[in-house]
Amino acid sequence: MPIIKVENLSKVFGKNTKAALQSAEAGKTKEEILKETGSTVGVNRASFEVEAGEIFVIMGLSGSGKSTLVRLINRLIEPTTGNIYIDGENLAKMDKKELRRVRREKLSMVFQRFGLFPNRTILQNTEYGLEVQGISKQERTKKAKESLELVGLGSYLDQYPDQLSGGMQQRVGLARALANDPEVMLMDEAFSALDPLIRKDMQDELLDLQETMKKTILFITHDLDEALRIGDRIALMKDGHIVQIGTPEEILMNPANKFVEKFVEDVDRAKVLTAHQIMKRPETVNIDKHGPRVALERMREAGLSSIFVVDSKRMLQGIITADAANEARKNEVKNLSEIIQRDVPTVEKDTPLHDLFAVIHDSPVPLSVTENGKLLGIIVRGAVIGALAGEGEVNEHA
């Protein structure tokens, strides 16, 4: 069962909500509706599901409705219509008391400008969510300290927020959100106010934390690179609509429409795509079974000038060139191990395209892609260039 399920969620700002909703149903644009009814459609019939443990990124430009959408989910903004299920409970139908319970126990939020209380120390800030629940001083201090340890701020307990750098302040924001041990964390442009280097650190740290915490994270951003970096799945928003939902690769490779296409146009594919996604199935010979004759035959069939050698467990052994195989056949060499080149250019499957350039440039033979020594595939120069140009197929099983 999905942990977050959003159904037909809409928000109209302004008075004439009914008329605006009807126009939205009729498929009119945000501008047309504003002209006709004087109301702004902030979020237009958004529906999606998020599985437990997933990082779901909602991404869009400013004014796309993404910040409104995240606030609809914990009802900081009241939805006009639609349902929000958290763990099967419909937030949209709850009274204030029930809503407060869900906010305390299941949801927490990290803010763009950190949202730390300047009059409270780091520890007191982290305790806030527990404090309003009426948890005893002793217990909440213990939990808050643990959570500050997690983000590496265990020694800053008695400082005030303005004594900390932006990155550290957002760690406090993160610690505060973790202290309640929520099931769902809503992160509204959480790293957007940080400078690029710190932002990257924080993204890494979030991913590290996620490895152990396994929270369900709804992450809002306007930065496509960030979305692609941390998102398990991404929802792209425009004018209040969700335009496309998919994995980073799906969005990048199969944009649903012109808008998404334009959006992903400028993405640095070299940072996003990995070796795994552009490799081809390799032609191989088995060092335990085959001799030079088979190797030559296979190279001839596939039109190759070299072939990779594996053992019966598909562990990469090396490479054999056509010349060497020819020589060996003439000299009646039976065993491939006598002519094998052990020194083969190898990359791990998660290596980004960006890091392949130098390796492939210096190599006369294709790159081998491995995982724990096992040969998964090969990469030829053309595949790298093709992927950069945004052409060609990317492996679906990525």
Add this chain to the structure above:
Amino acid sequence: MLNFMENIKTIPVGEWMTNFVDWLTNTFAFLFDPIKEGLGSFMSVITNGLVAIPPIIFILLVAILAFFMTGKKLGLAIFSIIGLLFIWNQDLWNQLIETFTLVLTASILCIIIGIPIGILMAKSKIAETIITPILDFMQTMPAFVYLIPAVAFFSIGVVPGIFASLIFATPPTVRFTNLGIRQVSDELVEAADAFGSTGPQKLFKVELPMAKYTIMAGVNQTVMLALSMVVIASMIGAPGLGREVLSALQRAQVGPGFVAGLCIFVLAIIIDRFTQNIYRNKSK
């Protein structure tokens, strides 16, 4: 055409008001009388208590407090010593204490009444729409006008003086409380809500602490306005330095009038710097 107003009778607004105040006086006499008694005796207790302190000790206490409140600077402390010694020397010490009690009582009442009203305004758009013009009215209506119903309700003395001061001096506290709470950044309010705060938790843990300095600026204004009412309140029998100014005015005595005015100035500076420093010190 030009004299059509002659054909319309004067609307008897004044008469209505008279009747209304008469009605209030008669109907709520059971309320006004105990207030007058209670407040009157409360103030005489404070005045008597403060007068009982030997002036020199009082002056030293004020100076020491001034020294620490201004972050161990000597300026205000020295000013307090010289100013208060001057007032003592002019034989106006008791009047000073009476005026101080008047200002203190009026200010405390203003704060007790003003802050909750300010909170109400910040929380409710409707309350804000209703209360704002009332505050404008309270502040722009000449202060002398309040004296008349004040006397009707509480007869003459110090209590109607407090009543007039209340009307005149409460608005800044209300306005600044409202402003301070509305100025709390949206994100902090959202953070308080997102973690499941109740209304009172949000108010006391986030909004009021955040609005504290703005509210204190309003309180400072309120105290100064209460002090400015001292002379006017003396017209309906409030004792203190104001009465000295008033009697000098009535007898056209330039000298004593100036001296009493100077004493009010000294008190004003000391009170102003004290209330300002309450929130400046803590804001660092």
